[in-house]
Amino acid sequence: MADAQRAEPVDAEALEEAAEWLMCMSAGDVTDAQQADWLAWRNSSPARASAWQRAERLMGKLGGLPPALSMPALDRPADPGRRALVSRLALLLALAPASWAGWRLTEQQGWAADYRSGIGERLDLTLADGTQVVLNTDSAIDVRFNAGERFIRLLRGEILVQTAPDIVVPARPLWVGTREGRMQALGTRFTVREFGGRTYLAVIEGAIRIEPGNADHLARRVVQAGQRADFDARTIAAPRPADEAVTAWTQGMLLADKMRLDAFVAELARYQRGFIRCDPGIADLRVSGAFPISDPRRTLSMLESTYALRVEAHMGGYWTMLAPR
Amino acid sequence: MSDVLPSPDNHIRNVEALYTGHQGWLHAKLRRRLGNAVDAADLVQDTFTRILASKAVVFDEPRAYLSCVAGGILANWCKRKSLERAYLAALEHLPAPEVPSPETRLLILETLHEIDAMLDTLPPLVRRAFLLSQLAGMKYEAIAEQLGISLITVKRYMKQAFVQCLRLVD
Numbered sequence: 399m400a401d402a403q404r405a406e407p408v409d410a411e412a413l414e415e416a417a418e419w420l421m422c423m424s425a426g427d428v429t430d431a432q433q434a435d436w437l438a439w440r441n442s443s444p445a446r447a448s449a450w451q452r453a454e455r456l457m458g459k460l461g462g463l464p465p466a467l468s469m470p471a472l473d474r475p476a477d478p479g480r481r482a483l484v485s486r487l488a489l490l491l492a493l494a495p496a497s498w499a500g501w502r503l504t505e506q507q508g509w510a511a512d513y514r515s516g517i518g519e520r521l522d523l524t525l526a527d528g529t530q531v532v533l534n535t536d537s538a539i540d541v542r543f544n545a546g547e548r549f550i551r552l553l554r555g556e557i558l559v560q561t562a563p564d565i566v567v568p569a570r571p572l573w574v575g576t577r578e579g580r581m582q583a584l585g586t587r588f589t590v591r592e593f594g595g596r597t598y599l600a601v602i603e604g605a606i607r608i609e610p611g612n613a614d615h616l617a618r619r620v621v622q623a624g625q626r627a628d629f630d631a632r633t634i635a636a637p638r639p640a641d642e643a644v645t646a647w648t649q650g651m652l653l654a655d656k657m658r659l660d661a662f663v664a665e666l667a668r669y670q671r672g673f674i675r676c677d678p679g680i681a682d683l684r685v686s687g688a689f690p691i692s693d694p695r696r697t698l699s700m701l702e703s704t705y706a707l708r709v710e711a712h713m714g715g716y717w718t719m720l721a722p723r
Numbered sequence: 724m725s726d727v728l729p730s731p732d733n734h735i736r737n738v739e740a741l742y743t744g745h746q747g748w749l750h751a752k753l754r755r756r757l758g759n760a761v762d763a764a765d766l767v768q769d770t771f772t773r774i775l776a777s778k779a780v781v782f783d784e785p786r787a788y789l790s791c792v793a794g795g796i797l798a799n800w801c802k803r804k805s806l807e808r809a810y811l812a813a814l815e816h817l818p819a820p821e822v823p824s825p826e827t828r829l830l831i832l833e834t835l836h837e838i839d840a841m842l843d844t845l846p847p848l849v850r851r852a853f854l855l856s857q858l859a860g861m862k863y864e865a866i867a868e869q870l871g872i873s874l875i876t877v878k879r880y881m882k883q884a885f886v887q888c889l890r891l892v893d
Contacts, residue, residue, distance in 0.1 A: 408890070413886060416885075416889055417885035417886040417889055418882055418885075420881075420885045420889075421881040421882045421885055424863075424881060425862075425863055425878075452889045452892050453885075455892050455893070456885075456889060456892045459834050459837060459838060459892070460838065460858070462830075462831075463834060463838070464821075464831065465860065467813045467814060467823075467831060468831070468835055468838075468858050469813075469854060469859055470809050470812065470813040471806050471809040471813055471835050472806070472838060472842070472854055472858065473850075473851065473854050473858075474805060474806065474808075474809035
């Protein structure tokens with residue numbers, strides 16, 4: 399029979415169950431307990447495993463679609479009047495910010511930003527005054543230069559700033575602002591990251607003065623080259639030494655020195671779409687080395703070949719799990 | 724399954740006879756529907772290709788049979804065209820740096836056709852809920868609010884859509 403290959407038997411019940419799992423997973427984050435249940439379910443019978451293979455193929459297809467293009471095409475009106483389509487499209491683009499390379503499921507910020515990078519992207523910019531800014535993965539900035547100051551607002555993500563002497567005399571101060579406060583560049587080269595309600599600063603050359611947003615001038619502090627410090631809107635943590643790992647991303651590398659696996663995975667997750675998690679049982683495994691962030695698959699296979707763990711890719715690579723071997 | 728299977732040669736001869744006798748008529752009919760001869764000629768080709776690949780044996784009422792096959796192909800073609808139009812319009816509105824390469828554009832279009840076919844028979848609201856979740860990345864709560872339905876209903880719709888897709892995905 400020529401059709402035998404296509405007529406792969408499908409167990410209707412397993413298919414229903416797989417659909418139920420997909421429905422749960424699409425609701426948002428998945429708890430560790432749910433994940434364990436799902437694994438047990440999938441491994442409990444060949445019919446279920448095969449139903450889940452279909453689920454992975456489906457999610458692989460859906461995950462490969464850029465929303466800005468697919469939504470208008472698939473959600474088109476039954477009778478596509480051109481005008482209706484265009485106005486709806488405008489609405490959609492306004493409502494559901496989507497960048498081809500940098501779509502993230504819930505993140506909406508940055509759509510209206512002056513510059514933004516997608517997940518896994520790095521963007522090199524030279525601003526009007528010659529200052530160079532590198533955007534790390536999934537980052538967004540606004541740039542506002544006027545007669546009195548140069549202001550870079552970090553909306554999300556991480557940047558490296560290499561200042562240039564101002565073209566205007568007298569030189570305008572250069573500020574980097576975040577939700578937590580602002581930093582004045584007294585020197586030339588530094589990175590700023592906005593993450594989880596804190597700003598992380600590392601100074602490579604020169605010095606930076608931090609001014610938390612909701613604190614008086616006593617709370618201000620200057621951070622010198624070779625130091626890093628983080629702060630929220632009120633207080634600045636004591637500066638600690640910064641090493642080369644903080645700028646490794648500008649070279650496309652993630653440097654780890656006896657880093658806990660869960661921290662490593664959280665770092666790696668910034669550079670790829672979808673979920674990546676590690677089994678709690680191996681969370682405290684220590685990882686060292688230089689890993690290519692532009693190639694998460696390679697990074698994962700490097701981990702797999704060096705440490706006692708295995709990488710399970712599900713849903714077309716959309717969901718990756720590191721499990722003990 | 725029929726009792727008497729035609730030999731492949733027979734089948735080809737049958738289809739040839741059908742083609743010689745009726746392709747002009749079918750082409751004229753389709754051209755009237757579509758208002759353009761080139762697309763009509765494509766659809767005529769598709770229709771006969773489909774028949775050639777099928778196991779249809781005898782063509783008792785050739786024109787009724789042709790109309791039926793061509794009708795299915797036409798409906799599918801119109802659906803594909805409307806998807807392509809919407810896709811092209813969306814491409815036009817994309818900021819230049821985000822426009823994918825021509826090869827990627829084609830790959831995306833193919834996948835869109837596949838997904839479109841999977842969602843084809845779903846009720847409009849189910850389809851909409853599914854797209855808002857899977858493409859727009861909206862949370863179920865937000866979808867419930869936007870569509871004016873309950874959270875439970877959103878979940879039921881999602882499951883219904885997933886079942887349908889899982890049945891049809893290759």
